[in-house]
Amino acid sequence: MDLPKQVIEQDDLTLRRFNGEADLPELFQVIEESLEHLRPWTRWLPEHSLARTGTFLSSRAERWESGEAFSYAIVLNGAIVGACTLFRHDDTPDRSYEIGYWLHPAATGRGVATRATRALVEQVFRLPDVDFVEIVHDQANHASGAIPARLGFVEQPRRPAERLAPAETGEDRVWRMTRDRAESLTASDTR
Secondary structure, eight states: OOOOOSEEEETTEEEEEOOGGGGHHHHHHHHHHHHHHHTTTOTTGGGOOHHHHHHHHHHHHHHHHHTSEEEEEEEETTEEEEEEEEEOOTTSOTTEEEEEEEEOGGGTTTTHHHHHHHHHHHHHTTSTTOOEEEEEEETTOHHHHHHHHHHTOEEEEEEEOOOOSTTOOSEEEEEEEEHHHHHHHHHHHTO
């Protein structure tokens, strides 16, 4: 099976595959410092704990090898400032992945999530038999929605969703990037 790169370097920004227990102290601290920033939109936050972060990290290797999820630490100037993942749910359409991301509040507004997402788009289309990638977020989460719009994703019909985080409205926006669109955008960038 073809797999995405384990380390993606872009000047001061690096996406690197999580390193299990070695990343636990730093990742846990970044989450702790980001709690209020993440709380409105993050479904997993109510279960946040050191043990849960450890479980997340220990499951990454198996999920990477199976192709179920490719999770990266977002590292800016040598420090973890968030995470991003290419992943599949049980109900994810065949031949597709979804992208998720979050950042420490000090790293927002600087293009970090946009650069990380662009890198994940490049990686997902290195995989065989992937036709498209999606970003799904609550319709009220405007910061998350700015990223796919900026990168040229095409908005799909909105869909109802269970409200699992405090600020969620129960309606998701869905953005899609097809392989063909990604290739045409890349070609136009190089002109």
